[in-house]
Amino acid sequence: MTVNGQPQSHDVEPRTLLVQFIREHLLLTGTHVGCDTSQCGACVVHIDGRAVKSCTMLAGQAAGSSVTTIEGISKGDELHPMQAAFRDNHGLQCGYCTPGMIMSAIDIVHRYGGKLDEATVRHELEGNICRCTGYHNIVKSVLDAAGRMKVSQAAE
Amino acid sequence: MGVEGIGASVVRKEDRRFITGKGRYVDDIKLQGMTHAHFVRSPHAHAKVKGIDSSAAMKMPGVVGVLIGQQIVDDKVGNLICGWAISSKDGSPMKMGAWPAMAPETVRFVGQAVAVVIAETKNQAKDAAEAVVVDYEELQAVPDIRAAIKPGAPQLHPEAPGNVVYDWHIGDEAAVKGAFSKAANVVTLELTNNRLVPNAMEPRAAIAEYNEAEEHYTLYTTSQNPHVARLVLSAFYNIAPEHKLRVIAPDVGGGFGSKIYIYPEEMVALWASKKVRRPVKWTGDRTEAFLTDHHGRDHISKAEMAFDKDNRILGLRVKTHANFGAYMSLFSSAVPTYLYATLLSGQYVIPAIYAEVMGVYTNTTPVDAYRGAGRPEASYLVERMMETAARQLKVDPAELRRKNFVTQFPYQTPVIMAYDIGDFGASLDAAMKAIDYAGFAARKAKAKSEGKLRGLGFSCYIEACGIAPSKAVGSLGAGVGLWESAEVRVNPVGTIEILTGSHSHGQGHETTFAQLISERLGVPISQVQIIHGDTDKVQFGMGTYGSRSLAVGGTAIIKAMEKVEAKAKKIAAHALEASENDIVIENGEFKVTGTDKSIALPMVALAAYTAHNLPDGMEPGLKETAFYDPTNFTFPAGAYICELEVDPGTGKTSFVNFVAADDFGRLINPMIVEGQVHGGLAQGIGQALLEAAVYDSNGQPVTASFMDYAMPRADDLPSFKLSHTTTLCPGNPLGVKGCGEAGAIGASAAVINAITDAIGNNKLEMPATPNRVWHAIHG
Numbered sequence: 046m047t048v049n050g051q052p053q054s055h056d057v058e059p060r061t062l063l064v065q066f067i068r069e070h071l072l073l074t075g076t077h078v079g080c081d082t083s084q085c086g087a088c089v090v091h092i093d094g095r096a097v098k099s100c101t102m103l104a105g106q107a108a109g110s111s112v113t114t115i116e117g118i119s120k121g122d123e124l125h126p127m128q129a130a131f132r133d134n135h136g137l138q139c140g141y142c143t144p145g146m147i148m149s150a151i152d153i154v155h156r157y158g159g160k161l162d163e164a165t166v167r168h169e170l171e172g173n174i175c176r177c178t179g180y181h182n183i184v185k186s187v188l189d190a191a192g193r194m195k196v197s198q199a200a201e
Numbered sequence: 202m203g204v205e206g207i208g209a210s211v212v213r214k215e216d217r218r219f220i221t222g223k224g225r226y227v228d229d230i231k232l233q234g235m236t237h238a239h240f241v242r243s244p245h246a247h248a249k250v251k252g253i254d255s256s257a258a259m260k261m262p263g264v265v266g267v268l269i270g271q272q273i274v275d276d277k278v279g280n281l282i283c284g285w286a287i288s289s290k291d292g293s294p295m296k297m298g299a300w301p302a303m304a305p306e307t308v309r310f311v312g313q314a315v316a317v318v319i320a321e322t323k324n325q326a327k328d329a330a331e332a333v334v335v336d337y338e339e340l341q342a343v344p345d346i347r348a349a350i351k352p353g354a355p356q357l358h359p360e361a362p363g364n365v366v367y368d369w370h371i372g373d374e375a376a377v378k379g380a381f382s383k384a385a386n387v388v389t390l391e392l393t394n395n396r397l398v399p400n401a402m403e404p405r406a407a408i409a410e411y412n413e414a415e416e417h418y419t420l421y422t423t424s425q426n427p428h429v430a431r432l433v434l435s436a437f438y439n440i441a442p443e444h445k446l447r448v449i450a451p452d453v454g455g456g457f458g459s460k461i462y463i464y465p466e467e468m469v470a471l472w473a474s475k476k477v478r479r480p481v482k483w484t485g486d487r488t489e490a491f492l493t494d495h496h497g498r499d500h501i502s503k504a505e506m507a508f509d510k511d512n513r514i515l516g517l518r519v520k521t522h523a524n525f526g527a528y529m530s531l532f533s534s535a536v537p538t539y540l541y542a543t544l545l546s547g548q549y550v551i552p553a554i555y556a557e558v559m560g561v562y563t564n565t566t567p568v569d570a571y572r573g574a575g576r577p578e579a580s581y582l583v584e585r586m587m588e589t590a591a592r593q594l595k596v597d598p599a600e601l602r603r604k605n606f607v608t609q610f611p612y613q614t615p616v617i618m619a620y621d622i623g624d625f626g627a628s629l630d631a632a633m634k635a636i637d638y639a640g641f642a643a644r645k646a647k648a649k650s651e652g653k654l655r656g657l658g659f660s661c662y663i664e665a666c667g668i669a670p671s672k673a674v675g676s677l678g679a680g681v682g683l684w685e686s687a688e689v690r691v692n693p694v695g696t697i698e699i700l701t702g703s704h705s706h707g708q709g710h711e712t713t714f715a716q717l718i719s720e721r722l723g724v725p726i727s728q729v730q731i732i733h734g735d736t737d738k739v740q741f742g743m744g745t746y747g748s749r750s751l752a753v754g755g756t757a758i759i760k761a762m763e764k765v766e767a768k769a770k771k772i773a774a775h776a777l778e779a780s781e782n783d784i785v786i787e788n789g790e791f792k793v794t795g796t797d798k799s800i801a802l803p804m805v806a807l808a809a810y811t812a813h814n815l816p817d818g819m820e821p822g823l824k825e826t827a828f829y830d831p832t833n834f835t836f837p838a839g840a841y842i843c844e845l846e847v848d849p850g851t852g853k854t855s856f857v858n859f860v861a862a863d864d865f866g867r868l869i870n871p872m873i874v875e876g877q878v879h880g881g882l883a884q885g886i887g888q889a890l891l892e893a894a895v896y897d898s899n900g901q902p903v904t905a906s907f908m909d910y911a912m913p914r915a916d917d918l919p920s921f922k923l924s925h926t927t928t929l930c931p932g933n934p935l936g937v938k939g940c941g942e943a944g945a946i947g948a949s950a951a952v953i954n955a956i957t958d959a960i961g962n963n964k965l966e967m968p969a970t971p972n973r974v975w976h977a978i979h980g
Contacts (some may be wrong), residue, residue, distance in 0.1 A: 075222015139707030140219030141454030189228030
């Protein structure tokens with residue numbers, strides 16, 4: 046598989062979850078584990094461009110795919126518009142759910158484009174739990190980023 | 202105010218590492234030669250441990266060791282303590298059941314550890330833990346408060362007959378009896394404050410390393426107060442003397458109270474790291490969090506309020522039973538006593554109050570402080586009482602509150618607290634305006650025509666933050682002082698480091714504290730580094746809980762700052778050949794007032810460290826320390842109003858609007874303050890509508906995962922409308938009060954008052970699930 050554009054090939058125990066592979070073998074610790082029932086979404090990464098909870102699949106199942114983690118979305122020092130929107134709208138507090146939130150949110154914006162409204166964002170974030178923010182500023186961040194991503198896509 | 206000073210909503214300095222995945226939480230840390238621990242936990246709520254056979258586990262691949270409860274007792278690791286001594290009405294001390302870090306003889310709640318497996322990998326430790334055979338003799342369990350205090354109930358601890366920890370009281374019983382004898386009306390209310398699981402998103406974790414040559418331990422842990430952890434581990438658990446134990450709490454993913462306590466897993470990791478001569482890491486999973494993170498709330502109460510013929514309150518009588526779980530957690534004893542009953546006066550003039558609180562052991566996870574800690578329980582009781590009274594007395598709920606508000610400050614309540622300042626009417630006005638109270642009747646009628654039941658509920662909360670002063674809390678039984686310390690270091694190049702005993706685990710201290718410095722010295726916050734969470738770096742501190750960090754910790758920074766400024770002015774005056782009294786600090790410059798002479802902060806700092814030209818007798822350097830012990834609590838207060846609709850066909854509740862008008866005194870970073878309120882409101886609403894830790898009659902937890910315990914999700918919550926009113930706290934130089942817990946304290950009563958208003962039936966307990974609401978409507 047490739048992870049953040051780098052080819053990765055490792056021998057791991059067959060039961061190794063993708064999230065364990067990312068955290069413990071590749072030492073990309075931005076992807077977090079917040080539960081053991083695939084409820085919280087702290088472990089969301091992109092596999093071939095789609096948001097996936099990396100605790101729901103084995104590392105082996107990701108063989109041949111292109112995996113992107115939170116560490117792989119900014120371009121050098123330039124933050125991804127979703128990262129910038131979370132910062133500017135105070136969309137995070139303790140930061141633990143944040144990587145998964147950002148990865149899910151990017152996927153939401155990709156799927157809905159400019160048609161996002163508050164109710165849709167709230168519904169789509171159902172698979173990501175945050176205990177700090179009450180979601181108010183997360184929803185604001187996602188809506189803000191939707192606008193920014195449209196602009197940055199137009200610029201490209 | 203400067204662009205980054207007090208009152209500026211600057212974006213947070215700490216965010217860059219979190220949004221790029223570069224935060225450093227305990228589980229992200231790997232040490233050379235590190236082993237992994239997995240605990241063997243009791244599947245029973247109450248059982249004798251007849252024997253543990255670890256021989257098969259020892260032969261499993263990768264196993265380094267299996268350690269059991271009797272070994273930790275034999276090694277004289279201390280039992281877990283409760284740090285606040287409370288006495289019963291009869292003067293007898295609270296009854297403490299012995300709590301070893303791993304149970305050698307008896308387990309008293311599901312999830313209590315009996316053994317630990319240490320292995321090369323986490324999976325190997327888990328596999329081997331499956332092979333540890335524990336011979337249990339099951340005992341009858343009692344998870345429920347009412348059942349636990351019945352005659353003949355199973356007994357948890359020989360030290361606590363009848364399962365009673367204490368039978369405590371506060372206030373004047375005779376005065377309350379007199380008040381009720383004069384009452385024109387008496388309103389009664391029985392309610393349950395549901396048990397909650399804190400569920401910080403980062404599960405607890407610990408890494409312990411023992412350095413044999415130095416006889417020194419290092420503990421990385423998910424703690425809100427690493428210095429308190431070191432003190433307790435050293436003084437009470439006999440792990441190591443304080444100078445041989447370093448505790449580091451790096452980035453911590455939320456706490457909400459649950460990471461105040463020093464847990465058995467941290468004790469065992471430290472103890473085991475010496476036994477196996479390797480670093481030991483333990484990272485809890487979510488189920489372990491449900492089973493072993495200390496829970497919150499869990500009260501049942503009966504309250505009566507007496508009113509005169511003009512609807513003024515004459516007295517309040519409360520009897521509460523508080524569930525402590527199987528053992529007394531670190532600060533648990535204070536929660537339903539000095540953090541609960543002392544707030545029963547709410548925002549009101551209540552001439553006489555009498556409260557009795559019985560603390561009870563049950564076969565459940567220990568209960569301690571969770572966001573608000575006692576104050577949400579008090580606020581819920583008082584605010585449901587006020588709404589119930591308004592309905593019974595047939596008066597407007599806002600007017601009943603207004604008539605009884607405290608308006609003269611300072612105000613001494615009958616239950617210890619002396620409110621220093623507030624303007625409760627102003628908050629209520631702001632909230633009523635924000636929700637358009639005048640238009641509610643028309644909105645309710647319109648909703649009715651559409652088949653929906655619309656309701657509106659008030660909650661006018663008050664809370665007490667920055668628990669203090671140390672002398673007073675000591676006289677009430679606290680085992681620690683509740684001050685805070687800070688050190689301000691100006692480096693030779695003029696950059697600044699602040700060392701604080703507060704700990705940030707989401708609160709944004711790295712930004713807010715830097716803004717305090719920016720305000721005083723005119724330096725950009727990028728030039729200020731906040732250092733916290735490491736006992737080797739920060740001399741001492743009491744940590745972060747009870748919304749204390751700014752009011753107490755921030756004031757300590759200001760006090761240290763004042764000392765730095767005083768010395769820097771002397772240096773500047775000497776360099777500029779001016780009088781020290783003529784020096785003013787503006788935008789990072791020390792200026793001679795009325796002249797164009799000035800010297801920049803970095804030059805003052807450099808002068809302090811080169812020491813080539815200091816005033817005679819002055820020590821080199823520019824670094825000062827302060828310890829600050831407040832003179833009183835602070836009293837944030839506010840008014841919350843919830844407007845919602847209930848679908849009578851399904852019992853489902855939908856928010857229409859939720860407004861919050863809070864008085865936190867001066868706001869340093871309004872953006873961060875509002876974020877704190879949002880999060881608190883979500884937890885208060887979660888308690889009201891969704892969350893409950895449920896045990897079956899055998900003490901088995903029914904809600905031990907996110908599949909079963911309803912955490913608030915984005916689509917369960919509304920967007921919030923916030924506003925602020927301001928009375929400056931007179932007790933500290935910043936005029937700040939604390940904002941971390943308010944939402945969780947005030948929100949639940951507003952929601953339940955709104956639902957009961959909508960359905961016209963007051964018999965409703967939290968969480969008000971659609972099922973419960975439907976039954977409340979339809980009987």
